[in-house]
Amino acid sequence: MLSRLKRDLTMAEAARGAGGARVDLLLVAEMVAPTSKVLDIGAGDGELLRILGEQRGVDGRGIELSREGVNECVAKGLAVIQGDADTDLADYPNDAFDYVILSQTLQATRRPRVVLEHMLRIGQNAVVSFPNFGHWKIRLQLMFGGHMPSTDNLPYAWWDSPNIHFCTIKDFRDLCDVAGARIDRAVAFNAWGTPLRFNAPWWFWNLFGEQAVFLLSRRG
């Protein structure tokens, strides 16, 4: 437990931008137009909603699975409800939001494709950030260590991990294809939160990007 905490802290320390906010959250926030209406799925402790409210002036709502997270968010004055991305998105009407965000949660959903399809239905745009399972460190651990990878970013043992649907950046592009999503923007960044070269080829991102953020919209 202590070691996991320590690893999480190391990661958090490494990837914080100005104002102490996590860089991946800042990158997500940057993709959202100011004063828009946003739904954050997997709101956690409300950090992203706070950033969106303070820096982009958005009208933000959240869904969070853990009761502790929800109560923390609500006590901060955020509009967050207890709910499950896998079951509760169906209750939202079409086009209810400008953006629907899934930040570091895709890999923990039971049916990522259904979740993504709902996001594209509920929102004009979808923003998805996820850890890239194609990163070279992960490939090396599996290839030479012969066991499920564990990194600063993904510190869990396979048997107690909430992450059940890992994917690589390439895999996610395939999902966008089948789910009818158009990729409007994509950013991959390394462990220190530095975005990789914009015009790098996908295979480069897939190998050196520790995390990725995609801005999507409905195709057609």
Next chain:
Amino acid sequence: MGEVDTAPDATSLAREADAPRNSQVARFGADRPLKLDAGVELSPFQIAYKNYGTLNADRSNAILICHALTGDHHVASPNPVTGRPGGWETMVGPGKPIDTERYFVICSNVLGGCMGSTGPASTNPKTGKPWGLDFPVITIRDMVRAQAMLLDELKIDTLFAVAGGSMGGMQVLQWAASYQHRVFSALPIACATRHSAQNIAFHEVGRQAVMADPEWRHGRYFAEGTDPRRGLAVARMGAHITYLSDAALHRKFGRKFQDRENPTFSFDADFEVESYLRHQGSSFVERFDANSYLYLTRAMDYFDLAADYNGVVANAFRGAETRFCVVSFTSDWLFPTPESRAIVHALNASGARVSFAEIVTDKGHDAFLLDEPELFAIVRGFLDGAAKARGLKNGKQ
């Protein structure tokens, strides 16, 4: 518990209904009748209320508290009938989550109640005698209409918040539906958009207990000098069980005997839980009118928000800019969490801004009135966020 200054009898209850102590009273004459859902007009009528704190210059910091079935408007000051502390002092007061140093808090005795607002124990001006069963059947919406008239009287156009649990929560939802432009934020706690069949069933048992008491006399007990206290006490005992939980009863009482080592092999209150319930029953009848109990339980039974909006609850809140904070409790089996979730789904479907938290507790439905630090943190945080959005200053207004 149950310290009573002077043991009130039925007559003193009737007195409190007409001339409530330690209360303000708004009187509405023949020129301002209350149009009831039953299709009749109530006039004249009066609403008893308390207020705490100071209304700011913009008149924008008012919070209306809607009390529950057997509560009253003495939420943050001693109850003149029982002498006990206010009914929601854990939540409302200086420095409390609903902070009377920051907000102007109003709570009115509900229409149909027996603590100073017009109800079946009040004097019917046409006969000079208590209304009894001649009092028209009222609904949650009627209660809210009366509250809106009180706010007009107080020249408060928009409420910063309206808050309440249980039957109070139903009024909060009705407020948000009927007067969405007058409600900046709403806290419906431990409630539902309609009374479930099981809850109607519990209420019917309570009403039958009252009506089975030979002293009830078809509601004419004041005139006949009788007092249906036994029936009302049984109703209260049954209802009180539904406000708690299996776990809470077990934790508090288990199978412990009351002041004895062994069972008496009789029908005395051998068990602590029996003794506790009998006490709950007997102290309740000292402060509550039996007919009021019938009318208020009926109002809850009739509550079905969807019915007024083509069967779709979401229609009730369409276009609402009200900020909602819905709260439920894990061990509440009277208004279990799925009921609150249904409210949240409706609010989401209508695009309203909603927070929802479920609080882990073994205290059952009554948890909203008890010491629940997580509830306090949520209410405080929600109101802080709403105050910022409303442009209310920090601290005293």
